[in-house]
Amino acid sequence: MSVTIKDIAKRAGVSITTVSRALNGYPDIHPRTRERVLRIADEMNFRPNAVARSLVMKKSKTIGLIISELTCSSSSHHFIFDIIRGVHDQAVLMGYDVILSATSPYQQQEISYMELCTRRQLDGVLLMGVRTDDRYLQEVLDASVPCVLIDVPLVSKTCGHVMVDNVRGARMAVQHLVDLGHRRIGMINGHRQAYVSFDRLKGYRQALEENGLTFDPDQVFDGDFKEDAGIEGVSRLLDRFPDMTALFCASDMIAVGAIRALHQWGKRVPEDVAVVGYDDIDLVRYTHPPLTTVHQPRYQMGTKAAELLVRLLSGGEGEAVVLEPQLMVRESTIR
Amino acid sequence: MSVTIKDIAKRAGVSITTVSRALNGYPDIHPRTRERVLRIADEMNFRPNAVARSLVMKKSKTIGLIISELTCSSSSHHFIFDIIRGVHDQAVLMGYDVILSATSPYQQQEISYMELCTRRQLDGVLLMGVRTDDRYLQEVLDASVPCVLIDVPLVSKTCGHVMVDNVRGARMAVQHLVDLGHRRIGMINGHRQAYVSFDRLKGYRQALEENGLTFDPDQVFDGDFKEDAGIEGVSRLLDRFPDMTALFCASDMIAVGAIRALHQWGKRVPEDVAVVGYDDIDLVRYTHPPLTTVHQPRYQMGTKAAELLVRLLSGGEGEAVVLEPQLMVRESTIR
DNA sequence: TTGAAAGCGCTAACAC
DNA sequence: GTGTTAGCGCTTTCAA
Numbered sequence: 001m002s003v004t005i006k007d008i009a010k011r012a013g014v015s016i017t018t019v020s021r022a023l024n025g026y027p028d029i030h031p032r033t034r035e036r037v038l039r040i041a042d043e044m045n046f047r048p049n050a051v052a053r054s055l056v057m058k059k060s061k062t063i064g065l066i067i068s069e070l071t072c073s074s075s076s077h078h079f080i081f082d083i084i085r086g087v088h089d090q091a092v093l094m095g096y097d098v099i100l101s102a103t104s105p106y107q108q109q110e111i112s113y114m115e116l117c118t119r120r121q122l123d124g125v126l127l128m129g130v131r132t133d134d135r136y137l138q139e140v141l142d143a144s145v146p147c148v149l150i151d152v153p154l155v156s157k158t159c160g161h162v163m164v165d166n167v168r169g170a171r172m173a174v175q176h177l178v179d180l181g182h183r184r185i186g187m188i189n190g191h192r193q194a195y196v197s198f199d200r201l202k203g204y205r206q207a208l209e210e211n212g213l214t215f216d217p218d219q220v221f222d223g224d225f226k227e228d229a230g231i232e233g234v235s236r237l238l239d240r241f242p243d244m245t246a247l248f249c250a251s252d253m254i255a256v257g258a259i260r261a262l263h264q265w266g267k268r269v270p271e272d273v274a275v276v277g278y279d280d281i282d283l284v285r286y287t288h289p290p291l292t293t294v295h296q297p298r299y300q301m302g303t304k305a306a307e308l309l310v311r312l313l314s315g316g317e318g319e320a321v322v323l324e325p326q327l328m329v330r331e332s333t334i335r
Numbered sequence: 336m337s338v339t340i341k342d343i344a345k346r347a348g349v350s351i352t353t354v355s356r357a358l359n360g361y362p363d364i365h366p367r368t369r370e371r372v373l374r375i376a377d378e379m380n381f382r383p384n385a386v387a388r389s390l391v392m393k394k395s396k397t398i399g400l401i402i403s404e405l406t407c408s409s410s411s412h413h414f415i416f417d418i419i420r421g422v423h424d425q426a427v428l429m430g431y432d433v434i435l436s437a438t439s440p441y442q443q444q445e446i447s448y449m450e451l452c453t454r455r456q457l458d459g460v461l462l463m464g465v466r467t468d469d470r471y472l473q474e475v476l477d478a479s480v481p482c483v484l485i486d487v488p489l490v491s492k493t494c495g496h497v498m499v500d501n502v503r504g505a506r507m508a509v510q511h512l513v514d515l516g517h518r519r520i521g522m523i524n525g526h527r528q529a530y531v532s533f534d535r536l537k538g539y540r541q542a543l544e545e546n547g548l549t550f551d552p553d554q555v556f557d558g559d560f561k562e563d564a565g566i567e568g569v570s571r572l573l574d575r576f577p578d579m580t581a582l583f584c585a586s587d588m589i590a591v592g593a594i595r596a597l598h599q600w601g602k603r604v605p606e607d608v609a610v611v612g613y614d615d616i617d618l619v620r621y622t623h624p625p626l627t628t629v630h631q632p633r634y635q636m637g638t639k640a641a642e643l644l645v646r647l648l649s650g651g652e653g654e655a656v657v658l659e660p661q662l663m664v665r666e667s668t669i670r
Numbered sequence: 671t672t673g674a675a676a677g678c679g680c681t682a683a684c685a686c
Numbered sequence: 687g688t689g690t691t692a693g694c695g696c697t698t699t700c701a702a
Contacts, residue, residue: 016689028687
């Protein structure tokens with residue numbers, strides 16, 4: 001058995017209330033008493049029982065990090081892991097523990113997020129990887145559990161979000177291509193159920209128009225965020241526009257696939273076709289050629305999300321935190 | 336307020352004891368009563384409060400996944416994330432939740448694992464990334480909290496481990512090189528504080544000796560698991576052994592660095608020097624050339640670890656779970 | 671088959 | 687300043 005405040009009370013010759021007060025730093029207690037209690041607690045190697053405290057406080061000092069099924073697929077590993085680290089580090093810094101949850105393709109059972117929340121008394125949740133058509137999204141919003149979304153631009157009384165400025169990121173990427181003299185720039189986008197796809201398309205279009213180029217929907221191929229989309233996209237776009245000299249991809253994995261396909265078509269990168277990716281996952285520094293891409297501050301997304309959630313927990317209102325992307329120029333656009 | 340068994344009891348006109356019995360499927364209750372209680376609970380959308388249950392049961396149905404600082408560095412992302420997924424999925428399947436913990440370089444505070452355990456009433460912990468000289472390792476073993484280590488071969492009453500057969504993996508790698516006709520095979524190892532380094536070196540040596548080649552310590556460079564070690568290792572080894580035609584690296588990141596360095600030395604891979612890595616992280620399929628490496632079943636390591644831990648929790652004894660590595664032959668050894 | 675009562679470790683009125 | 691008391695939501699003897 002581990003030591004409880006009762007044990008301390010007995011040893012110190014005071015009531016458990018006094019012990020509680022000393023431990024929690026309340027002011028209405030004699031300094032000498034507090035000191036003694038604290039010393040004894042330390043001597044007895046006392047560890048407060050968070051479970052008991054949660055029960056009475058109705059707060060668990062725990063947040064749920066819910067990773068939606070989709071995000072678990074190949075390409076996003078890198079991405080997610082950094083965010084997880086950010087969330088964890090910041091949460092711990094602020095006195096919260098993190099419970100991991102995921103809607104896995106392996107478990108058939110459809111556990112609702114809310115179920116987890118009430119069962120574990122989670123103070124709030126962090127959602128990442130949800131698609132616009134995710135049925136749980138509404139559920140989370142309805143139940144007024146404080147919640148922070150990553151890459152889903154929703155704001156309400158109890159819900160905020162963190163995202164990187166995707167319009168801006170896409171514009172930077174495309175502007176870079178335009179600056180290099182490209183006029184016929186294709187795009188391979190992620191699936192339509194991701195909010196980020198929408199914004200990246202918007203940024204692509206804006207950049208074109210800002211530079212007096214016409215936006216042509218046919219120059220955009222809608223796929224998903226995986227490698228195969230890059231392969232298919234290249235073949236479709238090159239079929240329609242043999243004169244395409246540059247390609248903007250909504251993810252690095254798309255770009256990797258695209259480069260592979262371009263090589264198969266006998267095109268050199270960047271000499272014949274320049275390619276820009278999105279995300280700046282680790283592996284793009286090792287591809288051939290190394291990929292020019294839009295960096296997202298992943299770790300920071302995590303810390304900011306945790307921060308925002310805790311702010312929400314202390315009564316703050318939902319807000320949007322938008323971080324800045326950064327263009328990383330490598331050899332897939334310029335030698 | 337959410338609904339409690341008290342609410343159900345009132346509505347059903349029975350005592351809370353009866354409700355508890357019905358909910359937990361005890362036999363000593365009238366079928367009709369049970370049915371009614373269950374129906375009412377369902378109607379009221381009852382969710383048992385895990386916190387309250389934990390308090391009285393002194394079991395939290397929660398396990399801690401503790402990731403040691405070291406592992407957070409670059410190269411291991413890929414690695415860890417899959418393990419986390421495996422642990423999570425299997426844990427949930429068995430009715431446990433997972434709390435994330437990490438000794439981060441960012442937080443100065445030295446929280447002990449045990450502190451987390453007692454505070455959160457964790458039923459058991461899973462440790463990954465600990466080095467042989469980790470001071471907490473002993474702490475965990477002393478406190479008899481059921482514990483499963485990943486890649487640290489310790490077994491005790493309350494502690495087991497999961498690892499991939501590193502001796503075998505290294506032997507496969509080196510045997511592959513020998514089979515290709517290589518006689519002068521160098522090795523770049525990870526740091527000495529990782530158990531796996533020890534075993535991989537052992538496997539390297541065994542393979543050499545099994546093939547009548549002499550083991551020469553000078554042919555082994557001790558670095559760490561990162562890219563730079565590969566760069567430095569190549570220059571050291573090539574200095575000493577200009578006739579080296581093959582290189583076995585204890586991690587993929589080492590191999591990536593090694594290939595980079597080899598190119599700088601004007602060596603072609605694999606024509607002049609063949610390179611084998613270890614881990615099979617995602618990016619090695621995109622390096623130039625794609626890397627031959629030893630695959631570790633990461634997701635499975637996670638599921639097996641969670642399984643073992645739960646077995647330990649139900650009174651099982653510590654045991655060693657050893658998984659099989661697999662050689663992935665790509666173009667860095669054979670064209 | 672069911673219920674009353676105690677208690678898990680802690681906090682928080684409220685009295686003294 | 688300090689102690690008494692009640693109670694968080696649940697499980698579990700023990701009696702009935």
